[in-house]
Amino acid sequence: MTGTESAVKESAPGASAGEMRRLRRRYGRRHVAARCGVYAAAVTAALLCALPFLWSVISAFKQNQDLYDPESNPFFFNMPATPDHVTFLFTDTPFLTFVVNSLIVGAAVVAITLALALPAAYSLARLDRPWGTPMGIAIFMVYLVPPSLLFLSLTRVVVALHLENTLWSMIVVYPTITVPVSVWLLIGFLKAVPKDVEEQAMVDGYSRLGAFVRAVMPLVFPGIVAVVVFSFTLVSSEFVYALAFVSASPEMVISTGVPTQLIRGDVFFWQSLQASAVITAVPIAFFFNLFLDRFVTGFTMGAVKT
Numbered sequence: 001m002t003g004t005e006s007a008v009k010e011s012a013p014g015a016s017a018g019e020m021r022r023l024r025r026r027y028g029r030r031h032v033a034a035r036c037g038v039y040a041a042a043v044t045a046a047l048l049c050a051l052p053f054l055w056s057v058i059s060a061f062k063q064n065q066d067l068y069d070p071e072s073n074p075f076f077f078n079m080p081a082t083p084d085h086v087t088f089l090f091t092d093t094p095f096l097t098f099v100v101n102s103l104i105v106g107a108a109v110v111a112i113t114l115a116l117a118l119p120a121a122y123s124l125a126r127l128d129r130p131w132g133t134p135m136g137i138a139i140f141m142v143y144l145v146p147p148s149l150l151f152l153s154l155t156r157v158v159v160a161l162h163l164e165n166t167l168w169s170m171i172v173v174y175p176t177i178t179v180p181v182s183v184w185l186l187i188g189f190l191k192a193v194p195k196d197v198e199e200q201a202m203v204d205g206y207s208r209l210g211a212f213v214r215a216v217m218p219l220v221f222p223g224i225v226a227v228v229v230f231s232f233t234l235v236s237s238e239f240v241y242a243l244a245f246v247s248a249s250p251e252m253v254i255s256t257g258v259p260t261q262l263i264r265g266d267v268f269f270w271q272s273l274q275a276s277a278v279i280t281a282v283p284i285a286f287f288f289n290l291f292l293d294r295f296v297t298g299f300t301m302g303a304v305k306t
Helices: 003-011 017-060 084-091 095-126 132-143 151-160 167-173 175-191 195-203 208-216 221-237 240-245 254-262 270-290 292-305
Strands: none
Touching (some): 017 270, 084 095, 132 175, 151 167, 151 240, 167 175, 175 221, 221 270
16 A cells, blocks of 8 residues: 555545545645655755856866956856866876875875774773763864864974974874774764674684674774765865975875965966866765765764764
């Protein structure tokens, strides 16, 4: 029995066959109208969210006269499109160097974050101690400290380690941002896994570490994906630390290198800036959507048990 037929029977239990057909048609029209309304709202929301990205793509290929003319429609090519500004980004700026640096820093920070956050979250989730929850909250509170309050002291640490103007300065410091929030998230994921799973694995002959790696980690894989995506995105968009620690252009990442190369005094290379934003955002968006189901599952599972 469909939803429409159920609604008809509930609204008119003693109706005749003719009335039932009339009610069925009316509820059918309501159902179609409701579905159309939902799809129309979804399409409208998607178009509104896509407008900034669409504007960036169009602006990247606009000529200067077209971009700076206030009478021109910003969402149309009022003059022929040109790839010169995208070519300028790749040939006249070290944009590819910035991309490689960002990938190196992001991959290294994600690896360090998982290596530190997984054991810490597992310990806090499994140790039945009264101080477990307060310690987890304290770790998360570290993430809420504004970077503007820490970058001076962390700069002294970087200088003491002789890591200034190197990628290592960011690799060493960025885990202070990613590890606290990752521990907090993973605690919720691990609490959602029954203790019986690892206890059974230990009965089968695994050590606690082996039970964690072979039995628990596959079950919290959605949470691990959520931490990886969140950490990499957070590192890629960070600006204050990257600006404070690195001033040499060959060691810069995208967040600081692109503004440095494409904003020269009061001259803004808007088309190249938009092209860099689009080229950077598309792979991250693709990767995010590739694991979207696991990402959402991880966050919702973690939210229930923290």
